[in-house]
Amino acid sequence: MASSAFAPPSSSLISHKHDFGLSPAKCKRSHSRRIVSVMAPQQTQRTPASTGSVKTAMTLTEKILARASEKPALMPGENVWVNVDILMTHDVCGPGSIGIFKREFGQNAKVWDREKVVIIPDHYIFTADERANRNVDILRDFCKEQDIKYFYDITDLSNFKVNPDYKGVCHVALAQEGHCRPGEVLLGTDSHTCTAGAFGQFATGIGNTDAGFVLGAGKILLKVPPTLRFVLDGEMPDYLLAKDLILQIIGEISVSGATYKAMEFVGSTVEGLNMEERMTLCNMVVEAGGKNGVVPPDSTTYKYLEGKTSLSYEPVYSDQTARFLSEYRFDVSKLEPLVAKPHSPDNRALARECKDVKIDRVYIGSCTGGKTEDFLAAAKVFLASGKKVKVPTFLVPATQKVWMDIYTMEVPGSGGKTCSQIFEEAGCDTPASPSCGACLGGPRDTYARMNEPKVCVSTTNRNFPGRMGHKEGQIYLASPYTAAASALTGYVTDPREFLH
Numbered sequence: 027m028a029s030s031a032f033a034p035p036s037s038s039l040i041s042h043k044h045d046f047g048l049s050p051a052k053c054k055r056s057h058s059r060r061i062v063s064v065m066a067p068q069q070t071q072r073t074p075a076s077t078g079s080v081k082t083a084m085t086l087t088e089k090i091l092a093r094a095s096e097k098p099a100l101m102p103g104e105n106v107w108v109n110v111d112i113l114m115t116h117d118v119c120g121p122g123s124i125g126i127f128k129r130e131f132g133q134n135a136k137v138w139d140r141e142k143v144v145i146i147p148d149h150y151i152f153t154a155d156e157r158a159n160r161n162v163d164i165l166r167d168f169c170k171e172q173d174i175k176y177f178y179d180i181t182d183l184s185n186f187k188v189n190p191d192y193k194g195v196c197h198v199a200l201a202q203e204g205h206c207r208p209g210e211v212l213l214g215t216d217s218h219t220c221t222a223g224a225f226g227q228f229a230t231g232i233g234n235t236d237a238g239f240v241l242g243a244g245k246i247l248l249k250v251p252p253t254l255r256f257v258l259d260g261e262m263p264d265y266l267l268a269k270d271l272i273l274q275i276i277g278e279i280s281v282s283g284a285t286y287k288a289m290e291f292v293g294s295t296v297e298g299l300n301m302e303e304r305m306t307l308c309n310m311v312v313e314a315g316g317k318n319g320v321v322p323p324d325s326t327t328y329k330y331l332e333g334k335t336s337l338s339y340e341p342v343y344s345d346q347t348a349r350f351l352s353e354y355r356f357d358v359s360k361l362e363p364l365v366a367k368p369h370s371p372d373n374r375a376l377a378r379e380c381k382d383v384k385i386d387r388v389y390i391g392s393c394t395g396g397k398t399e400d401f402l403a404a405a406k407v408f409l410a411s412g413k414k415v416k417v418p419t420f421l422v423p424a425t426q427k428v429w430m431d432i433y434t435m436e437v438p439g440s441g442g443k444t445c446s447q448i449f450e451e452a453g454c455d456t457p458a459s460p461s462c463g464a465c466l467g468g469p470r471d472t473y474a475r476m477n478e479p480k481v482c483v484s485t486t487n488r489n490f491p492g493r494m495g496h497k498e499g500q501i502y503l504a505s506p507y508t509a510a511a512s513a514l515t516g517y518v519t520d521p522r523e524f525l526h
């Protein structure tokens with residue numbers, strides 16, 4: 027399928043539009059959040075051209091699925107068999123998926139493609155929990171048996187650095203290791219697999235049963251989602267990060283506002299985001315129920331991919347007349363730093379209006395907020411303040427590469443200091459071994475797990491009861507700027523208090 031390189035302007039086939047960003051929601055309004063109703067997709071007829079060339083206008087997501095299902099055109103709602111480019115699994119869901127694969131395909135069956143299966147232990151790694159350790163052993167045995175090419179193993183838990191293959195959090199590792207490529211289909215047994223949509227690919231989470239099938243067949247039956255388009259324009263204020271943008275969007279459309287829909291992010295602000303920030307944007311689409319998130323690939327994408335993959339890829343873009351179910355417009359220059367209050371990612375509030383929330387700790391980590399750019403952002407706030415943190419501040423790099431960056435990359439404007447030096451001067455905990463850490467609680471001995479009912483500002487993506495451990499813990503989701511600012515005061519704090 028030919029690709030067309032253009033950024034979509036407003037479509038004549040948009041079912042309806044919404045404009046946001048002029049009056050951001052305030053803390054006291056967060057309980058009566060604005061919910062946007064989404065109409066069912068208009069079923070306009072699409073007929074493939076008899077010449078064989080595709081003339082039916084499609085969105086980026088529809089084009090990827092059409093190519094992967096070897097069809098000239100697709101419509102939202104169609105069920106199609108899709109060829110999978112990458113299947114990722116980890117230590118939580120891998121053993122179950124492997125069990126289903128062996129039960130259905132046979133004990134001696136081989137995976138459909140040993141180079142397209144990526145297995146990443148990352149969730150429950152640095153723990154004495156025997157069942158968690160056993161899960162990694164099961165992955166190792168399977169990868170050896172199947173000669174899996176991409177297995178990022180860890181054998182020595184006492185020092186992650188002596189495990190050269192070990193990476194860390196799967197979604198960040200997938201990108202860093204070059205498994206995310208425009209135009210492809212990437213599935214994973216993890217709901218935040220949608221992160222990889224930042225590369226202009228179709229990426230979504232699947233369950234163990236589907237993964238067991240994909241391991242044997244390399245295909246999956248998928249329903250084509252309709253696409254919601256989010257146009258983010260305007261100059262990004264230097265106190266905002268992508269986390270604020272996605273919290274704004276989820277607060278606007280609610281945790282069910284994009285259920286089984288593609289969320290396509292476009293506009294001048296999105297074009298100005300680096301890859302890690304685009305990953306943050308796509309990472310949280312599942313918190314709005316989204317099937318996948320996607321950012322049209324551009325020179326930023328291609329530059330990031332340089333040297334990371336030797337495989338060719340073919341990007342696709344939404345056609346000018348593609349039909350979007352809804353379009354949402356945001357003037358980013360008018361937005362303010364946000365948090366999502368307990369216990370839902372759409373419980374949006376302005377950080378500056380939550381000063382009354384005293385906190386016990388801050389957590390900077392995860393696939394959402396534990397990337398290099400996230401730590402650079404936190405360091406920027408600590409550097410600007412010159413002060414020490416007032417609550418325990420836990421730092422969990424997503425991957426081994428992020429850990430290395432923290433210790434080697436100089437923070438701009440610091441006179442040559444690294445993030446690690448700035449964190450130490452600010453009194454933060456020493457950066458921990460890379461993994462999912464306490465993002466989802468984990469075994470009781472997990473570093474920084476909330477074993478007591480604490481109040482935490484966290485750069486992670488979910489704040490449901492019990493998510494980071496104790497079921498009565500309270501989690502305020504925030505950007506790394508807001509998390510660092512809150513660490514410095516001991517209450518939820520707008521980062522402008524330090525950045526200006």
Ligand code: SF4
Pocket residue numbers: 149195196197216218391392393394461462465466486487
């Ligand atoms: S860091 Fe958290 S959200 Fe991300 S994959 Fe790990 S547990 Fe899931």
